[in-house]
Amino acid sequence: MVALGRMCFQPVDLLSGEHIDLLHDDTFASLRRLCASGLVGAAAAAPPCSAFSRARLRPGGPPPIRTISHPRGKDCLSPNQATELATSSLIHIRCRELLALVAARGGLIWLENPTSSLLWLDSQVMAWCRTHTPFASAVAACAHSVPAHKSWTFMCNHESISSVASTCAHPLGFHPALSGKRSSDGIFLTRQTAQYPGSLASLLASVASPFVDEGQAGHSVRAWTSLLPTAACWPPPSGRVEDGAGLCSSATPFPPTQSDVLGGLRKAWCKRLLDSGLHQQIASRLLSGSKTNPLSEAELAPFLADLRDFLHVESESTWQSLLSVLDGQPFRLNLWHCLSLLCSDPDSDYFHVLREGVPLGIGSAIPVCPVMHPPAAPDAVRLPLEHCESAWKSALDNADVVESLLKGEVDAGWIREVPGGDAELRRLYQYTAVGKLGLVLAPGRPPRLVVDSSVSGVTSNTHLPNRSANPSLMDVRRSVPISDSLDQLVALVLDVAKAHRRMLIRPADRGLLCFRHAGRLYQCITLNFGARVSSFFWARCAGLLMRLLKRLLRVRHSSWIYVDDILAFFNRLSAPLWASVVVVLLLCLKIPMSWHKGTLSPSVVWIGWQMDFECFTVRLDPSKLSRLIALANQVLNSRSCPVRDLERLTGKLLWLSSLFRCFRPSLAPLYADQHSYTPVLTAVSPEKWQALCDNVDSHLVLLRSVGIAAIPVGSKLLRVGQTTLTCRRDLCRVTPEQRRLWVQSSCPSRSVCQLSDSSCQVIRMWLDLAASGSDVRSLILPPRLECTAFADACADASSVGMGGFVRLHDGRQLFFQTQLAKPQMLRLFQWLPSDCSLQSYIATWELASQAALLFLLHRLLGDGHLPCHTVFRSDNSAAESASWKGLSMALGLCSVLRVFFALQESLRISVHVDHVPGISNDIADGLSRGHACRSDRSQKEVRSPRTALQRLFEEVSSSAVLLLSERREL
Ligand SMILES: [Zn+2]
Structure with missing residues (x-):
C-alpha cells in the first residue's frame, strides 16, 4: 500500500506490526469502533487456519479438532483441545464481525484462508460469505513462483477480487506436497507459505487501493481515535423528522426556534442535581432494573419546591390544587396543563378533555387535535352497536389467567362489574355495546387482555378526527451525527406503563367498552388496549409530554416517542444530568413509568431494534431475531403451512426490511403465496x-x-x-x-397455503443473514450527493427505447441510449411472456432505465467511491411509487425492482426516485426515442448501452444480496 502511495493502518497481529491481541475484549471493542467509524476503506482478514487445517487429519501431526464432517469442531475434545477450538472460533468470529462493520460503511472487505481450509465447510461461515462476500477468487501459489501444491481462497464483497485469481496448470503431483511435512528445524513447511509472495501482495494492494485515500502515513491502531473529530457532527437540518409528537415537533429541535420559557426551571433543577450528585444516583438506578421510582418522595420534594418557586405560586391552596390528582387517573393534570400553557402548547385545550373524560365519538364528534395529521377516510360500512354474548377462544381457554388479570384491573379501578347485567347497562346509558374479551399470549411478554370492540360495532362507529404518526427507524437514522467523534452518545430509553389505561372515559360513554367473562358483565372506566380511540387519545398525551420535555431540555439532543416508548440521546458527559431532568419532570407530573425497563446506556433496545451508539450500529433485537428464526424454520419445514404463520413471518420480515431495505422486493413471493388459493x-x-x-x-x-x-x-x-x-x-x-x-x-380452504420455491429461497436467504452473525447495519446514513439525473422509456408492442443521463456538479456527465427489439427483450427478461405487448410493461422499462442511471453515476464517481444517497427523476408514477414502497406484485416490476435495489446495495448508492412532469423530462425522453443528443453535445455516452442492461441482469445472478437464482457453494 505504501508503494502505491496509500494510507494504511499497522496490521492487527500478534506476530507483526503492533502487538495487538484480538482476543482481548477491550482491544476488540476499540477495533469494532474503528471498523464502524467509516475511517477504514478496505479491510482484509486472514485469520489463522491451523485449527482448520486438513493436514491435521493425517497421522503424525497434532490431533485434529475439526473434521470434514464436523468443521465446527468435534464432539469429544480434551480440555486443551476445547480451549484451542474456542480460541480459534472466537478469532474467526471477531474477524468476520470487524469485516462486516467495514462493509456496512461501504468499505471493501475480503476474508482469506487456504482453499483446503475446513473453514469453507462451516455452515455459518458460508452463510456469512453468501450474505457479505459473494465474490470468490482462488490463487495458486505456483502462479506466484512458489513451487507448492497450495492455493488461497479470497472471499470478497467486490468483483475486482477476480483480478487476483490464478490456477496451476501442472499435473497433480507435480509440486511437492507440503502438508504435514516439517523442515529441519521442526516447523511445518506450510507455515513458510503463510506469508503472501510479493507479487500476490502487490496484486491485492491494487485491488484495495481505489477504496483507500492517498497519503504516506501509516497509522497506529492503538491510537486511532486521534483521527476522530472532537465534537459530534450533526446532520444539517433538513425539514421535520417525525418524532411522534405532532406536526409542530421534530426529533432534533436544534437550534431552538422557540423562546426559553422553562430556562429558569432547567437551571434550578440542574444546579440541584449537580450539587447533590443525585444525577449519578438516577443514572445508576435507571440501570438497576428496579421497579421503584428513581427518586423517593422525600428526594423529589426539593425539585417540586423549585417548580413552585419557578411558577411563583405563593398561595398554598393554589399549589395543592396544582399537585392534585383526579380520581381514576394518575397524572397531575393541573400542573401539566399549567406548564403547557406557559409553553403556549397548541394542544393545551386537551387537558379539559382529559379532566372530563374522553368521548368515544358515538353520538357526538371527537374534538380535533390541531397538531396531528388529517384523518383517514371513515369506515365505508357502519355496523350497528351490539351486545356480543361470548368471549374469544383465547380468553375462554385461559379462564384462570383472565380471572387474575381482571382482578388486577378491577383493583386498579380501570374496569368495573355491572352487577345488573345488560338490563342495568341499557338503563344507565343511552349508547351501549358489549365486545368480546380476548387474551394476548406472546412469547417473552406477560399475557394481556384485549377487548375486541370491532365485533360490537364500536370501532366502525368511531371516526377519528386525526391520524397519529409514529417515528420509524429511518427517523432515528436521520437524526444521528454524520460521523463518530471523541464526544460519544448515550441513549435514554423509558416506557410509560399501561399508557391507555391512564385516560378516563367520559361518564356518558362508559356503556360502550364492555365485555363478559364467566357470566359476569364488565365495563371499562378508562381506555383499553383494543379500542380505536385509545391510540389517538394517548398520542395526544404523548405529544404534549414530548413537546414539554423538548422545551425543558433545549440542549442539543434527539428524542422520539413511539406510542409509549421514549428514546432520547445525549452527549455522553452530560447524559446523566439530562436524563435526570427528564426523570424529575416525569416524577413531578406523576406519569407512571415502567422504571425497570428504563436504560441509560450507549447500547439500548427500542421498539425492537438494538442500537449501539459506540459503533453507531443497529440490528434486530436478538430475542426478536431468535423468534423470527424459529418461525422461519417452522414455515420452511413443511411446504404447506398455515396462512397465519406465513402472514406473521411476512410481517416480521417486512419490519426487518426497514433495516435491510435491499431485501424488501424479495418479499413479493411470500405475499403471493398467502393468496395461493385465490385463483x-x-x-x-x-x-x-x-x-x-x-x-x-x-x-x-x-x-x-x-x-x-x-x-x-x-x-x-x-x-x-x-x-x-x-x-x-x-x-x-x-x-x-x-x-x-x-x-x-x-x-x-385458505387456512393452509403452499409455499413456492421462490418463497423457500427467500426465507433461506433471511436465515443466512441471521446465521451469518453479522446482521448489523450502520445507523449513520450516507451523505446526500447532489446530481442531475433523469431517465425515460418508451415502448410499443414490439420494441422498447430507454435513455437517460447523469450530470454531476462539476459538469461531468454521461448518458445512455438504447433501442431493443422484442427478441432481445425476451432474452434479457425471462419472465416476459412471449405473446405480450411490450407497451403493457412500460412501468417496468421506466424502472429499468432508472437502474441504468445507477451505472452511469457509479462510473462517474469511480470504483472506490464512498456510499451516498441521491435523487433520480422519473415521469412514470408507477415506477416511482414501486421504488418508494420497495415492493410490487406486478409481473416484471417486481423482478426489476429486485435488481434495482440489489444494485443500490452493491454500488453503494441509495436512490430516491422523484416524480417530474413529463414536460420537464424532455432530454431523457428524446434519448429514449433514439434522438441524437444535440442539446448536450458534451455528454459522453457510455460505451455500449446494451452492456449496461445486460450487466443489470448478470448482477441478479451474481449479487450478494439476492442469491435467488443460484446459491453458490464452494
Ligand atoms: Zn503449478
Whole structure:
C-alpha cells in the first residue's frame, strides 16, 4: 500500500506490526469502533487456519479438532483441545464481525484462508460469505513462483477480487506436497507459505487501493481515535423528522426556534442535581432494573419546591390544587396543563378533555387535535352497536389467567362489574355495546387482555378526527451525527406503563367498552388496549409530554416517542444530568413509568431494534431475531403451512426490511403465496390434464391428488385456456393438443397455503443473514450527493427505447441510449411472456432505465467511491411509487425492482426516485426515442448501452444480496 502511495493502518497481529491481541475484549471493542467509524476503506482478514487445517487429519501431526464432517469442531475434545477450538472460533468470529462493520460503511472487505481450509465447510461461515462476500477468487501459489501444491481462497464483497485469481496448470503431483511435512528445524513447511509472495501482495494492494485515500502515513491502531473529530457532527437540518409528537415537533429541535420559557426551571433543577450528585444516583438506578421510582418522595420534594418557586405560586391552596390528582387517573393534570400553557402548547385545550373524560365519538364528534395529521377516510360500512354474548377462544381457554388479570384491573379501578347485567347497562346509558374479551399470549411478554370492540360495532362507529404518526427507524437514522467523534452518545430509553389505561372515559360513554367473562358483565372506566380511540387519545398525551420535555431540555439532543416508548440521546458527559431532568419532570407530573425497563446506556433496545451508539450500529433485537428464526424454520419445514404463520413471518420480515431495505422486493413471493388459493394459473401437461379430468367430481372439485402441487385435493377447476368451466361436461370441450394447458383453479380452504420455491429461497436467504452473525447495519446514513439525473422509456408492442443521463456538479456527465427489439427483450427478461405487448410493461422499462442511471453515476464517481444517497427523476408514477414502497406484485416490476435495489446495495448508492412532469423530462425522453443528443453535445455516452442492461441482469445472478437464482457453494 505504501508503494502505491496509500494510507494504511499497522496490521492487527500478534506476530507483526503492533502487538495487538484480538482476543482481548477491550482491544476488540476499540477495533469494532474503528471498523464502524467509516475511517477504514478496505479491510482484509486472514485469520489463522491451523485449527482448520486438513493436514491435521493425517497421522503424525497434532490431533485434529475439526473434521470434514464436523468443521465446527468435534464432539469429544480434551480440555486443551476445547480451549484451542474456542480460541480459534472466537478469532474467526471477531474477524468476520470487524469485516462486516467495514462493509456496512461501504468499505471493501475480503476474508482469506487456504482453499483446503475446513473453514469453507462451516455452515455459518458460508452463510456469512453468501450474505457479505459473494465474490470468490482462488490463487495458486505456483502462479506466484512458489513451487507448492497450495492455493488461497479470497472471499470478497467486490468483483475486482477476480483480478487476483490464478490456477496451476501442472499435473497433480507435480509440486511437492507440503502438508504435514516439517523442515529441519521442526516447523511445518506450510507455515513458510503463510506469508503472501510479493507479487500476490502487490496484486491485492491494487485491488484495495481505489477504496483507500492517498497519503504516506501509516497509522497506529492503538491510537486511532486521534483521527476522530472532537465534537459530534450533526446532520444539517433538513425539514421535520417525525418524532411522534405532532406536526409542530421534530426529533432534533436544534437550534431552538422557540423562546426559553422553562430556562429558569432547567437551571434550578440542574444546579440541584449537580450539587447533590443525585444525577449519578438516577443514572445508576435507571440501570438497576428496579421497579421503584428513581427518586423517593422525600428526594423529589426539593425539585417540586423549585417548580413552585419557578411558577411563583405563593398561595398554598393554589399549589395543592396544582399537585392534585383526579380520581381514576394518575397524572397531575393541573400542573401539566399549567406548564403547557406557559409553553403556549397548541394542544393545551386537551387537558379539559382529559379532566372530563374522553368521548368515544358515538353520538357526538371527537374534538380535533390541531397538531396531528388529517384523518383517514371513515369506515365505508357502519355496523350497528351490539351486545356480543361470548368471549374469544383465547380468553375462554385461559379462564384462570383472565380471572387474575381482571382482578388486577378491577383493583386498579380501570374496569368495573355491572352487577345488573345488560338490563342495568341499557338503563344507565343511552349508547351501549358489549365486545368480546380476548387474551394476548406472546412469547417473552406477560399475557394481556384485549377487548375486541370491532365485533360490537364500536370501532366502525368511531371516526377519528386525526391520524397519529409514529417515528420509524429511518427517523432515528436521520437524526444521528454524520460521523463518530471523541464526544460519544448515550441513549435514554423509558416506557410509560399501561399508557391507555391512564385516560378516563367520559361518564356518558362508559356503556360502550364492555365485555363478559364467566357470566359476569364488565365495563371499562378508562381506555383499553383494543379500542380505536385509545391510540389517538394517548398520542395526544404523548405529544404534549414530548413537546414539554423538548422545551425543558433545549440542549442539543434527539428524542422520539413511539406510542409509549421514549428514546432520547445525549452527549455522553452530560447524559446523566439530562436524563435526570427528564426523570424529575416525569416524577413531578406523576406519569407512571415502567422504571425497570428504563436504560441509560450507549447500547439500548427500542421498539425492537438494538442500537449501539459506540459503533453507531443497529440490528434486530436478538430475542426478536431468535423468534423470527424459529418461525422461519417452522414455515420452511413443511411446504404447506398455515396462512397465519406465513402472514406473521411476512410481517416480521417486512419490519426487518426497514433495516435491510435491499431485501424488501424479495418479499413479493411470500405475499403471493398467502393468496395461493385465490385463483391460481398452472401449466399442465396433456397427461396430467387427463389425470385431472379423471379425478374431479361433477362440481369440478379434485377428489384425489394428481401430483400437481399448485392444484391440491379440494381445488375447483375454473378455466382452461380460454374455456370457462361450469360443469364436468365442459371438460370435453377442451382439446389437449398443445404442449401445455393453462389451468386456473382455486381452493376454498385458505387456512393452509403452499409455499413456492421462490418463497423457500427467500426465507433461506433471511436465515443466512441471521446465521451469518453479522446482521448489523450502520445507523449513520450516507451523505446526500447532489446530481442531475433523469431517465425515460418508451415502448410499443414490439420494441422498447430507454435513455437517460447523469450530470454531476462539476459538469461531468454521461448518458445512455438504447433501442431493443422484442427478441432481445425476451432474452434479457425471462419472465416476459412471449405473446405480450411490450407497451403493457412500460412501468417496468421506466424502472429499468432508472437502474441504468445507477451505472452511469457509479462510473462517474469511480470504483472506490464512498456510499451516498441521491435523487433520480422519473415521469412514470408507477415506477416511482414501486421504488418508494420497495415492493410490487406486478409481473416484471417486481423482478426489476429486485435488481434495482440489489444494485443500490452493491454500488453503494441509495436512490430516491422523484416524480417530474413529463414536460420537464424532455432530454431523457428524446434519448429514449433514439434522438441524437444535440442539446448536450458534451455528454459522453457510455460505451455500449446494451452492456449496461445486460450487466443489470448478470448482477441478479451474481449479487450478494439476492442469491435467488443460484446459491453458490464452494
Ligand atoms: Zn503449478
